[in-house]
Amino acid sequence: MADGTADDAGRGPAVQDLYPDDLARCYGCGRLNEHGLHIRSRWDGDETLAVYTPREYHTAIPGFVYGGLVASVIDCHGTGSAALAGYRAEGREPGGEPLLRYVTASLHVDFLRPTPLGPPLEARGQIVEVKGRKVVVGITLRAGDLECARGRVVAVQLPPGMALGASASRQP
């Protein structure tokens, strides 16, 4: 991990670690993007959890976290949570075939207060709806004891054509 810190040791594999290589390049959550944030999502009971510690340069005004980073954490934890929920809805373990990989259709973030820069950010996802190819996830983001943002992600399953395109691009 060249950039970003994933504070999630000891909690087992995250769903993003189970994506096939050609779908693991995302700047936000791809394990193979050496410049990326490496956001990682896993179940924590009936909620999903991602913990990320911003870098010192992820600042807005001095002392507070950049809102675009908060949005990025919510975005990737939203699609990761959608994948977890999709597999659970089908009674399958994350990562199995056929592959479930989601992209964001819409993203909403309410910034409740400035997010202090320093402590790990804890994003918790609640699965609101799993319907067909769509999953809706509500996310709360805390820094320490402070609830700083609330988000809502509508995620849709990656169209087979896009996934195939990604796979095809790896062929010699």
Next chain:
Amino acid sequence: MADGTADDAGRGPAVQDLYPDDLARCYGCGRLNEHGLHIRSRWDGDETLAVYTPREYHTAIPGFVYGGLVASVIDCHGTGSAALAGYRAEGREPGGEPLLRYVTASLHVDFLRPTPLGPPLEARGQIVEVKGRKVVVGITLRAGDLECARGRVVAVQLPPGMALGASASRQP
């Protein structure tokens, strides 16, 4: 600019270039954040415009732009547009005292289609409302001829205490 590319030469100063040093550290749009994106917003008639070319590693799935980056462009162009609109509403030139600097209260992005990675992203802002300390901005984001995302930013003027805190932190 150590990171990110601002394709806006010849259009005159952007509002972010006029922020005082202690409010110019934002990862998204601060000219003094050497790791940041350097998003820059200016008037283009009655619309506001920011143009940003993603780096090759700002990818989601291969060939497409990371949604969190799209959200970041919309976020910072939203607060930049809010500052431009706030000054215009007061009949003042951008950058003058008393300072107008905005932060994001809420951010919404609808991803209309996957954003191709390669061409510059053009974000155009329409000022929806200027009311007291609040500005609402609608933003469309295009890659070439393709409209890829629509956003809405509710921006509020930076509380004086936060601005003072930032200034105070620079004192020896």
